[in-house]
Amino acid sequence: MSLRFYPLTIKEINQETSECISISFHIPEDLKEIFAYKQGQNVTIKTNINGEDVRRTYSLCSTPLSNEFRVAIKLLEGGLFSNYVYKNFNVGDVLDVMPPIGKFYTEVHANNTKNYVAFAAGSGITPIMSIIKTILLTEPNSKVTLVYGNKKNNSIIFKEDIHALKNKFLQRFQLIHTFSREQTDAPINFGRIDVNKLNQLSSLIQYNNVDEFFICGPEEMTICVKNFLEAKNIHKQKIHFELFIASGAKSTITKKATISTKTGDAAIYVKVDGRSFNFNLPNNSNISILDAAIQQGADLPYSCKGGVCTTCKAKLIEGKVEMDVHWGLEQEEIDKGYILTCQSHPITEKVVVDFDQR
Incomplete structure (x- = not known):
């Protein structure tokens, strides 16, 4: 069936950073099956702004193991939808939401013994958070490494939740922060996630011994990591990636298809x-x-x-x-x-x- 919108009530709004909020929705009993989701999936939200229906896609940051249905929304400079959210959305408001879709996940099983590595930058942590939570809670014999890039320490989204996971799963969760605009004591924690950083990280990550990779963030970072892994002959089926591109924007890397020269x-x-x-x-x-x-x-x-x-x-x-x-x-x-x-x-x-x- 095709997707359609359903009215959902905002249950809770949390301020994650100065530039990011998360919104939890109440899912009525009769819609729980329709809004059941896999870790890492996303939803489309629609609202009316100045007489025009505006839609945006946001990833779920909650885990399907919880009773939560939560998305994170980062404030973008000049962003029509995100700025409207910050100024106008309140608990109790009703928004039109499509059921979850997306393939940015892998099936999890309690008897798995896997080694996962996730790369996230900025708000790319949103689906990654859902994925790593679900893996750590479902697969007691699996290990997860998160490489998370931000500008500064105070721009880390879900900072408390991430460190709570680190404290809870000390033996199974490796956390590596990188900051592009804040000097750190260790060189490995300073700079963007690029080829140089990926080579540095080889001292902590044995890339060819990883079972599944997850990559999410800006296009440049995401494609850089994907290409780096493929150059190491890592099978494409092991590499899961999701791009965060501004709504309506075209890819800067892939060329536009040639329009047909046929007339009529x-x-x-x-x-x-x-x-x-x-x-x-x-x-x-x-x-x-x-x-x-x-x-x-x-x-x-x-x-x-x-x-x-x-x-x-x-x-x-x-x-x-x-x-x-x-x-x-x-x-x-x-x-x-x-x-x-x-x-x-x-x-x-x-x-x-x-x-x-x-």
């Missing part, structure tokens, strides 16, 4: 919630299938429009498309016909996409 219109057929509609879209248009459908008045699931969150994922039933970027999709998903409609442009005369087949 493509007939676009869209299936959603058991209904179908169609419209025409010029073959050489730089407008995505998602944006064109929205212009036609369609109510489709979407959030980041940057090829990352996968909220707009659909099955390509007929025809062919080109995607600008597709960070949120694995190659095997693309091989099965899944596309990100926010990045897709028609290159055949007819294209049929189905949002009900996710």
Whole structure:
């Protein structure tokens, strides 16, 4: 089924740092199954700002083992949604929230004996926090290393919670902080998470003996770590990553797909919630299938429009498309016909996409 919004009441708001809050939602009994989640997944939140519906994707920082459903929101300079949150959201307010989605996790089992390493920078700690909590609480024989990059000590999100985990799981949780704008006694704790830092960390982390890696943060850091690990011949299936890109922003690394040189219109057929509609879209248009459908008045699931969150994922039933970027999709998903409609442009005369087949 396609995703839709549900009204959820804010249960609690915590000030995590001067630039970050976390919001806990009350999940009614009749929605608990719909809002059940895996560690590391995310939700899309919608609110009306100055007469316009604005959507943003936020990762869950709570663990599914708890009775919490909590996201973290970092204040961004000039950020429309995050600034509105800080000024207007209060306990008791109702927000429209989509059920959790995302593949940024691995299945956990009590009998696992694994070695996990997580790299996070800034608010990239949000899904990582959910993941490492769940692993440490579920797998008593597994070990976790967290490399967490921040500007300064006072910008650490979930600082108390992270150190509480360190104290509780002394033998199984290794914590390594790095600060880019604050000098430290140990050189290994100063600087950004880049190739030099990753090489330094080899004295503490045996990369080729790690079972699963999780990486989350700004695009530059995330891709740097991913490429570093792949260069060490670490299998791609062991490397899980999630990009944090500002809503609507395009990747700075992946080139935009070449728009079709064909003239004329493509007939676009869209299936959603058991209904179908169609419209025409010029073959050489730089407008995505998602944006064109929205212009036609369609109510489709979407959030980041940057090829990352996968909220707009659909099955390509007929025809062919080109995607600008597709960070949120694995190659095997693309091989099965899944596309990100926010990045897709028609290159055949007819294209049929189905949002009900996710």
